[in-house]
Amino acid sequence: MHLSLLAKGLSRTSIRGICQRHRRLLAISSYRSASSSDGMTSDELIDRILRVDHAGEVGADKIYEGQLAVLRNTSVGPLIQEMWDEEKEHRETFEKLIPQHRARPTALLPLWNIAGFTLGAGSAIFGKEAAMACTVAVEEAIGEHYNDQIRQLIEKDPEKHKDLLEVLKKFRDDELHHLDTGLENDALKAPLYDTMSGIIKAGCRTAIWLSERI
Numbered sequence: 001m002h003l004s005l006l007a008k009g010l011s012r013t014s015i016r017g018i019c020q021r022h023r024r025l026l027a028i029s030s031y032r033s034a035s036s037s038d039g040m041t042s043d044e045l046i047d048r049i050l051r052v053d054h055a056g057e058v059g060a061d062k063i064y065e066g067q068l069a070v071l072r073n074t075s076v077g078p079l080i081q082e083m084w085d086e087e088k089e090h091r092e093t094f095e096k097l098i099p100q101h102r103a104r105p106t107a108l109l110p111l112w113n114i115a116g117f118t119l120g121a122g123s124a125i126f127g128k129e130a131a132m133a134c135t136v137a138v139e140e141a142i143g144e145h146y147n148d149q150i151r152q153l154i155e156k157d158p159e160k161h162k163d164l165l166e167v168l169k170k171f172r173d174d175e176l177h178h179l180d181t182g183l184e185n186d187a188l189k190a191p192l193y194d195t196m197s198g199i200i201k202a203g204c205r206t207a208i209w210l211s212e213r214i
Helices: 003-009 012-033 042-071 077-100 109-125 128-156 162-184 193-213
Strands: none
Touching: 042 077, 042 109, 042 128, 042 162, 042 193, 077 162, 109 128, 109 193, 128 162, 128 193
């Protein structure tokens, strides 16, 4: 049964249970679907990680900016502001790490700026439920992606990459907290939740693939 059809009968306790199960499934699917780093040197892997994560946080920053532009004066305005503030911290961190490691930023940043704001504002136009559904879909894809990278760095050399692993784990946990927040604030009640979620997650995974390479 589609999640959106169950939403009306769910208590807050049930939502918390879904959040916990969702996290476990996310960790399992990430382990199975991680992009390969075979044949890459540590420097090449770090370059790719910083490039794509910076791109992702730029996009997330603009998504929340777009949502807040529409929903600032609603009940979810403070929640969106809180999540946006965390995304700003993420973005600023990667903007410091990129020059430190002499990594190459993606050439697609102008596109992700526009796409992120459009997605955020566009989802919010349909109401807070749609905005929260957008948040859940985006953060699921990003949480999965961070788990992929954590696994790759541990396989390479966990001691050498200790500092970056701490950053990725902290940001992964922030993203999954945003996912939980979306579920707890009626994401599953959004019209056409499953269709919307699938399209957004596919778009995020495509953006990740492109930003790793361009």
